[in-house]
Amino acid sequence: MPLQDRFTAEVTFYVRYAETDAMGVVHHGSYITYFEEGRSNYARQRGSDYASFEREGYYLLVAEVHARYLKPARYGQRVTVCCWINELKSRSLTFAYEILDADTRDLLVTGESKHICITKDGQVTRLPESWRTWDV
Amino acid sequence: MPLQDRFTAEVTFYVRYAETDAMGVVHHGSYITYFEEGRSNYARQRGSDYASFEREGYYLLVAEVHARYLKPARYGQRVTVCCWINELKSRSLTFAYEILDADTRDLLVTGESKHICITKDGQVTRLPESWRTWDV
Amino acid sequence: MPLQDRFTAEVTFYVRYAETDAMGVVHHGSYITYFEEGRSNYARQRGSDYASFEREGYYLLVAEVHARYLKPARYGQRVTVCCWINELKSRSLTFAYEILDADTRDLLVTGESKHICITKDGQVTRLPESWRTWDV
Amino acid sequence: MPLQDRFTAEVTFYVRYAETDAMGVVHHGSYITYFEEGRSNYARQRGSDYASFEREGYYLLVAEVHARYLKPARYGQRVTVCCWINELKSRSLTFAYEILDADTRDLLVTGESKHICITKDGQVTRLPESWRTWDV
Numbered sequence: 001m002p003l004q005d006r007f008t009a010e011v012t013f014y015v016r017y018a019e020t021d022a023m024g025v026v027h028h029g030s031y032i033t034y035f036e037e038g039r040s041n042y043a044r045q046r047g048s049d050y051a052s053f054e055r056e057g058y059y060l061l062v063a064e065v066h067a068r069y070l071k072p073a074r075y076g077q078r079v080t081v082c083c084w085i086n087e088l089k090s091r092s093l094t095f096a097y098e099i100l101d102a103d104t105r106d107l108l109v110t111g112e113s114k115h116i117c118i119t120k121d122g123q124v125t126r127l128p129e130s131w132r133t134w135d136v
Numbered sequence: 137m138p139l140q141d142r143f144t145a146e147v148t149f150y151v152r153y154a155e156t157d158a159m160g161v162v163h164h165g166s167y168i169t170y171f172e173e174g175r176s177n178y179a180r181q182r183g184s185d186y187a188s189f190e191r192e193g194y195y196l197l198v199a200e201v202h203a204r205y206l207k208p209a210r211y212g213q214r215v216t217v218c219c220w221i222n223e224l225k226s227r228s229l230t231f232a233y234e235i236l237d238a239d240t241r242d243l244l245v246t247g248e249s250k251h252i253c254i255t256k257d258g259q260v261t262r263l264p265e266s267w268r269t270w271d272v
Numbered sequence: 273m274p275l276q277d278r279f280t281a282e283v284t285f286y287v288r289y290a291e292t293d294a295m296g297v298v299h300h301g302s303y304i305t306y307f308e309e310g311r312s313n314y315a316r317q318r319g320s321d322y323a324s325f326e327r328e329g330y331y332l333l334v335a336e337v338h339a340r341y342l343k344p345a346r347y348g349q350r351v352t353v354c355c356w357i358n359e360l361k362s363r364s365l366t367f368a369y370e371i372l373d374a375d376t377r378d379l380l381v382t383g384e385s386k387h388i389c390i391t392k393d394g395q396v397t398r399l400p401e402s403w404r405t406w407d408v
Numbered sequence: 409m410p411l412q413d414r415f416t417a418e419v420t421f422y423v424r425y426a427e428t429d430a431m432g433v434v435h436h437g438s439y440i441t442y443f444e445e446g447r448s449n450y451a452r453q454r455g456s457d458y459a460s461f462e463r464e465g466y467y468l469l470v471a472e473v474h475a476r477y478l479k480p481a482r483y484g485q486r487v488t489v490c491c492w493i494n495e496l497k498s499r500s501l502t503f504a505y506e507i508l509d510a511d512t513r514d515l516l517v518t519g520e521s522k523h524i525c526i527t528k529d530g531q532v533t534r535l536p537e538s539w540r541t542w543d544v
C-alpha cells in the first residue's frame with residue numbers, strides 16, 4: 001500500500017481467465033492493462049475521466065512503462081490496483097502503481113508509467129488546467 | 137434484457153482502453169472475453185466459482201462461440217454482461233449472453249457459447265452434481 | 273483444407289505465449305484474432321490491403337462471428353490460417369476460416385465472420401469496385 | 409539496430425488490427441507481447457525453443473519489464489523485433505529488445521526484461537547448461 005500522502009485511487013476486480021497464460025498465472029503483459037485501468041479509475045475519481053479528456057482533443061501518450069513482478073496472481077483472485085501521480089510537469093506526468101491481492105493486501109506487482117500530453121495532431125502541449133493540480 | 141425466466145447473472149464494468157481498436161470502438165474480439173467474464177460471474181453468483189471447479193479437476197472446454205454485434209461500445213462506457221444457461225445436458229452446456237450499455241440498457245452484443253465438461257486428462261465427463269441443477 | 277475452388281489465402285505463424293491460458297492451450301478468444309489476421313492476409317494477397325481500404329474511408333464492421341473448436345493448439349506450435357470469401361453482396365461479405373496445424377495439416381478451428389461495409393461516419397455503403405470481384 | 413556484437417535474433421511480422429487502440433496506433437501493451445515473441449524467436453534461432461524448455465521442467469519467470477516508446481506503429485506496418493541477451497547469470501538473465509519498422513529500420517520501441525529460472529514447483533534453479541553459453 002503506498003505510504004506516501006498523495007491522492008491514491010483504488011479499483012478492485014477479478015482476474016479474467018483470458019488474462020492467464022500456460023504457466024497457470026496472470027500473464028505479465030496483463031498487468032500493463034491493469035495499470036491502465038488503474039489510471040482510468042484515477043481520472044474518474046478525480047472527476048475528469050480520460051474519455052472526456054480525449055474528446056477535448058488531448059491524448060496522454062505512453063512514453064515509458066516499467067513493471068516489477070513480485071508474486072503471481074491467479075484466476076479466481078481479486079486484485080486491487082492502487083494508482084497515484086508520482087511527478088507532474090507542465091507537459092508530462094508519471095503514474096505509479098501497486099497491485100495487491102484484494103483480500104490479503106499482499107503486494108503482487110509494482111510499476112510506473114510516464115506520459116506526455118499531446119494534441120490530436122501529435123503536438124506536445126501543456127496538460128489541461130484541471131489536471132495540473134493533481135500532484136497533491 | 138433476457139425475457140426468459142431462467143436465473144440470469146449480471147456483471148457491470150468499464151470498457152478498458154486496451155480493449156478498443158483503431159476504429160475507435162471496442163474490438164470485436166474483446167466481447168469474447170466479456171462473455172467469459174459473464175460466465176465467471178454466473179458461477180460466482182451460483183456459489184460455485186469456476187476456479188474451484190478447475191481445482192476439483194474439471195474443465196469446461198469451449199466447443200463453439202457465436203457473437204452478433206448490434207451497436208459498438210466505446211472507451212468510457214460501462215457495459216453490463218447478462219449471462220444465463222440456455223441448455224444443460226449431462227456432459228455439456230450452453231451459455232447465452234446479452235451485453236448492454238449499463239446506463240441506457242441498449243443492447244450492444246448477443247451471443248452463445250457451447251461447452252463440454254472434461255477431466256484434466258481430456259476425457260469427456262459428466263458435469264458435477266452441483267452444476268446439474270443450473271438450468272432453472 | 274477448404275475443398276471449394278475459391279481463392280484461398282494462407283498465412284502461417286507461431287502461437288505466442290500470451291495467447292495461451294491457464295488450461296495450457298491457446299485461449300479460445302485468441303482464434304478470433306487469428307481469423308482477423310487471416311482476412312488481413314487475404315486482402316494483402318488480393319493486392320488491396322485493409323489499411324489502405326481504411327485510408328480510402330471505408331470500414332468493414334464485424335456484424336457476426338462464429339467459431340467451432342475441434343482441437344487445441346499449444347505454445348510452440350505453428351498454425352496456418354486459411355481464409356476465403358463465402359458470400360459477397362454489394363454491401364456485405366462473409367469470410368470463412370480454417371485453422372490448421374501447420375505441420376500435420378490437422379484441422380483445429382473453423383469459423384465465419386460477416387462484415388458490413390460502412391463509411392467513416394457510419395453509413396452503410398457499397399463495397400469498393402476492386403473488392404467486388406473477390407467471390408471467385 | 410543493436411550496435412553490440414552479441415548474437416541477435418530478428419523476427420518480422422505485420423501489426424495485427426486487434427493490437428491497435430482507439431488512438432489509432434499499436435497499444436503500448438502489445439509491445440510487451442512483441443518482446444515475448446522476440447525472445448521466443450531468439451530461443452528458436454538458438455536451437456532450443458522455449459516450449460521444450462518448459463517440457464524439461466523449467467520456467468523463465470518474468471521478474472521485470474521495461475519499455476520506452478519512441479514512435480508509434482500502425483496497422484498495416486511490418487515490424488521487426490531484435491532480441492539479444494544483455495546479461496546472463498547462473499539463475500537469471502536479461503533480454504534486451506529493439507522494435508523497428510521493418511522497411512525503414514526506424515527505431516520504434518526499446519526495452520528489457522529480466523527473468524529468473526524456476527522449476528515447476530517454483531524453486532529458483534540454475535539455467536540449463538545449453539542456455540548458459542548464450543551470452544556471446
